[in-house]
Amino acid sequence: MKILLLVVGKTTENYFAQAINEYHCRLKHYISFEMEVIPELKNTKNLTFDQQKEKEADLILKYLQPGDYTVLLDERGKDYTSMQFADYIEKKMHFVPKKLIFIVGGPYGFSESIYKIANEKISLSKMTFSHQMIRLIFIEQLYRAMSILNNEPYHHE
């Protein structure tokens, strides 16, 4: 199984990009993982938030193939402890044949059309993070999950 993190807009802050890169490199040791960046929308001044979300949805849908298992990162999704998330990833490894895709929404979240097609929603906290910051939090949790599954001394419980 491959894991893809789909995000809207390039990581603009260098300190996030560096940390994301660090965990990305560490993850390669354990699993096939990629982060794909959907280019940010241009000329959005005259668009409502809903119109922007719909346009982002059209771009997101282009990355999805039949058979992919899609999980939205969403503050209103199901929450897990790090141990439970490790267990979740292990189960998905047995159950998802090709690609497990986690999707981060744009600055205004997801459109209804994306909620409709997603298989599930996961929350990384009840609080809301920026669409730039959540990618780092997710990738660190994925690395933590892989270290738990491989009995590495990274997570202490």
Ligand SMILES: C[S@@+](CC[C@H](N)C(=O)[O-])C[C@H]1O[C@@H](n2cnc3c(N)ncnc32)[C@H](O)[C@@H]1O
């Ligand atoms: C700034 S938030 C969007 C906030 C809000 N839902 C809205 O509609 O304006 C941008 C994206 O970051 C991700 N995100 C932010 N906080 C999160 C959390 N606690 N758990 C999971 N994903 C989160 C989600 O993918 C969200 O769509």
